[in-house]
Amino acid sequence: MTDSVLPNMKQLLLQFLPLDEDRKMEMEVWFSFSAKVLVYPELQKLSDQMHQGMFRAAQFVIQELQKQGMPRKGMDAEIETERLYALVDGLAIHMLMQPERLTVQKVENVIEQHLSMLCQA
Numbered sequence: 001m002t003d004s005v006l007p008n009m010k011q012l013l014l015q016f017l018p019l020d021e022d023r024k025m026e027m028e029v030w031f032s033f034s035a036k037v038l039v040y041p042e043l044q045k046l047s048d049q050m051h052q053g054m055f056r057a058a059q060f061v062i063q064e065l066q067k068q069g070m071p072r073k074g075m076d077a078e079i080e081t082e083r084l085y086a087l088v089d090g091l092a093i094h095m096l097m098q099p100e101r102l103t104v105q106k107v108e109n110v111i112e113q114h115l116s117m118l119c120q121a
Helices: 003-014 021-039 040-066 077-098 104-118
Strands: none
Touching: 003 040, 003 104, 021 040, 021 077, 040 077, 040 104, 077 104
């Protein structure tokens, strides 16, 4: 187990969050697109592909923790993948909709704490 696993996994997950102006703009476009998917079902396939990217990142993090022998005893990888995916997705929405409440530092702390909670003490 290396000391860089959790920081590296944290950095990977942070790439999906609107932490700077470029990613904020990307997220705004994504939300506009997502709204259109509700009206134009032909866009669903592309939407699914985009969601799969974030899901696969969460899955990779959980698998990497497992490879390194880091997860807490009894961790359900499938459930934790869903939770991590939901956490990152939810943080992205909240950062965009309530930027005054969620600072970059707070979001980084949430991700870091969640990753730590997935691991053995």
